[in-house]
Amino acid sequence: MTQLREPQVDRALAREHGLTDAEWERILEILGRAPTFSELGIFSVMWSEHCSYKSSRVHLKTLPTTAARQPSEVIGTVLVGPGEGAGAVAIGDGLAVIFKIESHNHPSFIEPTQGAATGVGGILRDVFSMGARPIASLNSLRFGPLEDPKHRMLLRGVVHGIGGYGNSVGVATVGGETSFHECYRGNILVNAFNLGLVEADKIFLGQATGLGNPVIYAGSKTGRDGIHGASLLASAEFDDESSAKRPTVQVGDPFTEKCLIEACLAAMRTGVVVGIQDMGAAGLTCSSFEMASRAGTGIEMDLDRVPQRAANLSPYELLLSESQERMLLVTRAGEEQRVLDIFADWDLDAVVVGRVTSDGRMRVRWHGETVVDIPVDPVAANAPCYDRPRQVPADLGERQKLDLASLEPESDPAGALLALLDSPNLASKAWIWRQYDSFVQGNTVIGPGGDAALVRVKREDGTPTRKALALSVDCNPRWCWLDPHAGTVAAVAEAARNVACTGARPLALTNCLNFGNPEKPEIMWEFAESVRGLGDAAAALGTPVVSGNVSFYNETSGRAIFPTPTVAMVGLLDDFQRHAVSHFAESGLAVVLLGETREELGGSEWLALRRDLEAGLPPAVDLAHEKRLHGLLADTIAAGLVRSAHDVGSGGLAVALAECGFTGPADLRIGCRVALADAIRADALLFGESTGRVVVATADADALLARAAAAGVPARAIGATGGDRLVIGPAGGAAWIDVELATLQATFARGIPRRLESA
């Protein structure tokens, strides 16, 4: 028998494991003795920021997580809220959607292709482990400037990783967002979202119930990869030494994942599975502890049975490995063979590695020796929780200062429009999404390129329904830096507005909160403000927060990223054939602007690009107006009154009108002629980013204006579609902008490829 030779476990080693002295004392208290090396490893990962949410829990608790609507068969009811693998919301017809977004920032910075790929793999497992078939993915990406060759390489690598994995597993990637900013030069963001479909009464949870039930390990073999990978990487700042103490980065195996999806869904159909969870961060440890903790049980495990890829893995390594594509299942005792046979048919390893016990302890044996014996709850449910000090950033006043009166007006509006369309943040992301399979599974009604994606709902047995889900992921990090509360409110509002532009009603949201080091009071203030904004907006719009993820320590050499609370909104449309697209679909329609344009240039793309200034207050958000606007869109699109609706976002009205002209099918290009009468400065009219605005095209402007008035939504007919130019001017005066659409389109299309081709 191999003798276990492990380092001396003491306070110093605990510190090396990222545990504080107070946490070490707490471990001694819980155990009544010093932990074994394996136990120390377990405490260290389970109590890491990544797994325990110790700095964020007090704030996240305040979020609205259930819909006001009841009971459970009603559309919009939250069936599973935060805490499980992902959140679940009823969509009627006995169906539910399950979705979540998660970060894979640090791994993607170190190895962009594999880091992004394993991010996609992880979020898929969160979704299908609950019994849902994953049907649509989104991704939110942030890089440093494309002028930096390293960031061109990172962009390429990340996109190859997301595509390589998502395409192989047969899940459509239907949308996302991508932006570039100096603040991400040392720390890119890769947030991956997935949504799955499940029968509402067949949702599986990660729980180890039933005394004596077998615990099954299924999927890839365990290797030495990623020990302290995701968990510790995501729980500490980056510095120049990160490369030296790098853990082994995991490589994704989408083929195994695809087989796992099918095998797990088949296993769940047998009716003998009582609980299932993926092995994500902290691998076997985290999944077994969480499953036991949720069920109030214990687990007894024999590590020698774990399928192993490498020779001589120690118990510490077996417990902490973050090898990908692995699942943990609990089945009814005596019926496990049915499940094992299914995995065998898919040529996947599946082994009974333990049993459920009743004493609330985790007992792990290795080579006949007990290497772990700890109570489950103090490790899992009762992990440390900190209310960290917060402080308003010293320079916040400076950030928010902007004197519009002294700001030189735009002298070349057409040039500004071209410059905006060419800028990486606004330019076409087609170079990215053309590399994603956006229509596998045959449900994509609107793929990437519009405001929100639209995915028809088809039952697992292949029966199509008329319903569709609208999906959008959004955040304006600059706004969040200028005012984290207002910026986060705006992110929720924009995501919901994008969803509403298809005709869908916003249902619920998930979020990924990417921030710097929470131990710094200024960062913690940003975080708390952002969570407050998230809660306020979610409550006002009636879209509960059903799942989410926090990514702290997005800093390099002491410089934090802008606060980046990514919001992904899911909406529901009753009839997928009755939807609106975001581009003009016909000539001769009236162009109507819903919402009001105010003199707001703070935090705008125009200000950053043309005045080299990132300052001011972000535009105000009126959540009551937003809600009315979303309702108006849903009603008028369902009534066939509105053919196209496009959110006015970054770059303002001029950019939105240009996009309406050329983001449709390749051979469809429709210009418009628009007159703006508001009495505010022209550059704010053209490029200001006032929220709550949507450009719609309609064949019956009078009817639409009447509906808008009845709904209390400001609306004004501003022009008509047609021709091959974009013409915008003051009412009755010479045009500010009069450019051929083809020119605008070429600029928009080439913005990113052009930069990638450069040396």
Place this chain on the structure above:
Amino acid sequence: MKAVVCVTLKPDVLDPQGRAIQRACATLGWDGVADVRQGKYFEIQLQTTDRAAAERMARELCEKLLANPVIEDWRIERIEG
């Protein structure tokens, strides 16, 4: 001169391709195939006639472009020409 370079995944890193090939061998009845690791192979034509210079260039290429040191090892198999 020509440099021949091989880039392989580090031993502890999962090699899904190699594993899939090994499994395929087993199902095809080639039981004797115990393990397969797949890597990349490069033939690089260098505009130099100096062996040492060629080796230096090849090494730099491997370090900066052909391999990601986080997951891959590289080896200059030979310099010929």
Place this chain on the structure above:
Amino acid sequence: MKAVVCVTLKPDVLDPQGRAIQRACATLGWDGVADVRQGKYFEIQLQTTDRAAAERMARELCEKLLANPVIEDWRIERIEG
């Protein structure tokens, strides 16, 4: 024994990956890189101690699985053990 095998595209088949690497070299300022061809590299652990048997197995593997004769050439680089 271990067989090391290389599979390369036939000379007249376009190798865009190799070309992309060559171009990247040029833009990175390494002008001396005239041409790059990329191929695949396999390390195969064979359960035999007989060199001739190992060679036979490796050859069969190449012919039947590792290379597609329409587009690829293969070469047993070495048998070691």
Place this chain on the structure above:
Amino acid sequence: MFAVIQFPGSNDDRDMCFAVKSALGAEVALVWHKRGELPPGTRAVLLPGGFSYGDYLRCGAMARFSPVMAAVKRFADAGGPVLGTCNGFQVLCESGLLPGALLRNQALDFVCDPEQRVRVEQAAAPFTSRARPGQVLRIPIKHGEGRYVAEPAELARLDAAGQIVLRYCDAAGETTPDANPNGSVGNVAGVRNAAGNVMGLMPHPEHAAEEGLPGGCDGLVILGSLVDWLERAR
């Protein structure tokens, strides 16, 4: 009955079944790759898209050794119609049931385009009888390794024998380099065997088979031709 072969890693298998069943009303069954025989009553075989065996090594290289492929080969040798789309096309080439090979796209990137056009070069049973010669179809593509290659002599022979069925083209039907999404020689998008009963194509007809979705319905020209042929042969 149509048999849709399901390899581990197949992705468009269920979509293919859906298209054949709901758009054409034909009977269809998913057939697991480990089966040694096709189900009784099989009248046409469809090899779907996806990433069989992860497409590790080479696309389609390992799927051709799946037990069911021996049965598919016997079926094809006996004159039964076999259609491979995307990964299915790759499997057919690797199996030697179709000439040529499919390599990584020239631009190296995966390409997804719901608006790809192809021109029908041969309007004939069993796969393209519903088309006019020269007709332009809009059929989506999504693949990373779709660059069709064959030696020049072989290609000339295929052309002369009418085995090149589809070529990538623009909306006007011109087979320009710009309309070629992956660098295939001669813009080849689909070929058939000498006997004419085995065909492979990179585009996905099953994703152009439903009104109201952006893929359109041109895929039914191909799948429907096969249905017509089976009706007539009955």
